[in-house]
Amino acid sequence: MQNTKSLRSWFNEFKNINPFLIAGPCSAETEEQLLTTAHELKDSDVSVLRAGIWKPRTRPGNFEGVGAIGLKWLQKAKQETGLLTATEVANAHHVALALEHDVDILWIGARTTVSPFIVQELADAVKGTDKIILVKNPVNPDLALWLGAVERFYEAGITKLGVIHRGFSTYEKSKYRNNPEWQIPIELQNRFPDLPLFLDPSHIAGRRDIIQDLCQTALDLNYDGMMIETHPNPDAAWSDAEQQITPEALKELIANLVVRNTEGQTADYQNELKTFRNRIDRIDDQIIDLLANRMKIVDDIGEIKRENNVAILQVKRWNEILKRMTAAGVMNGVSEEFVLRVYKAIHQESIDHQKKVMGEK
Numbered sequence: 001m002q003n004t005k006s007l008r009s010w011f012n013e014f015k016n017i018n019p020f021l022i023a024g025p026c027s028a029e030t031e032e033q034l035l036t037t038a039h040e041l042k043d044s045d046v047s048v049l050r051a052g053i054w055k056p057r058t059r060p061g062n063f064e065g066v067g068a069i070g071l072k073w074l075q076k077a078k079q080e081t082g083l084l085t086a087t088e089v090a091n092a093h094h095v096a097l098a099l100e101h102d103v104d105i106l107w108i109g110a111r112t113t114v115s116p117f118i119v120q121e122l123a124d125a126v127k128g129t130d131k132i133i134l135v136k137n138p139v140n141p142d143l144a145l146w147l148g149a150v151e152r153f154y155e156a157g158i159t160k161l162g163v164i165h166r167g168f169s170t171y172e173k174s175k176y177r178n179n180p181e182w183q184i185p186i187e188l189q190n191r192f193p194d195l196p197l198f199l200d201p202s203h204i205a206g207r208r209d210i211i212q213d214l215c216q217t218a219l220d221l222n223y224d225g226m227m228i229e230t231h232p233n234p235d236a237a238w239s240d241a242e243q244q245i246t247p248e249a250l251k252e253l254i255a256n257l258v259v260r261n262t263e264g265q266t267a268d269y270q271n272e273l274k275t276f277r278n279r280i281d282r283i284d285d286q287i288i289d290l291l292a293n294r295m296k297i298v299d300d301i302g303e304i305k306r307e308n309n310v311a312i313l314q315v316k317r318w319n320e321i322l323k324r325m326t327a328a329g330v331m332n333g334v335s336e337e338f339v340l341r342v343y344k345a346i347h348q349e350s351i352d353h354q355k356k357v358m359g360e361k
């Protein structure tokens, strides 16, 4: 993608973008449920009403969405409240129906983003329209796959683009339904700073009690907004009941968000920040110097291991290092887990160095 500056212009036209909020039920269930939600969100900072019309369920037999009739309810909600509307599309037929019912934002679900064939089908289907397309991350932690999907829309002439971070599935159980893996959206943000980035805390959390925290983290990481599942009676929801919150709870959540200033900061603050950042830069220089020095010694050890025909990996020594350094870390307020991660990476690089040295004759 080139000229990515233009990616942001659609977004800047909205009134409430600090943060931009999309809310509404996981699934449209009944006309009453959708209209009630819309009316309760009408006088809030929410700009867009979401509702799943076709639900991609991991296993068959669960509620699979009300289908096209729900688009009529979305249309009615828009007429009555002035909220824009958003729904998920997963094939060209969905796109045709969504266009027919004047849906403003089409999002691509996590199970769809994984498939370049379907993404291409969707890109072809929206070609020539001026719809806003939001691409959710694929279920697996693969930045290239995510970006590839965005690029297919861009190449189809769609410039009103954005991405939604909804977390990544893992086999191991954790406190999240889908692990955030913040480093992936952060890398995406570094590479395409003009591509609007939204958080879907509902599908990351899979539960209500950590949604507020996730939203705050997103704001602190400069996300542009959030899409939050909201239902008038969450416990009775036909899908994703555990993670939906009431419109009232959503308003409270919004009121509790701390929106950090990006402009209008004082000169004092800027100076102080600069001083701290300079210090960090110097420490980072030292870290690289020290690592390079360590690798030089590792190379020397490789030489003598080669001359004495000794194996590269010495488990006992490696365990001693880990023990000593994790203890030192804990003494200095650095977590054991972090020290282990760093030292595993250092050890791998050391092994690679020695392999090279020992391969040389």
Ligand code: PEP
Binding pocket: 026, 052, 056, 108, 109, 110, 111, 136, 166, 200, 203
């Ligand atoms: C949804 O937004 O309701 C949904 C199905 O999300 P995802 O594609 O992220 O699982």
Ligand code: MN
Binding pocket: 026, 027, 229, 239, 240
């Ligand atoms: Mn859902």
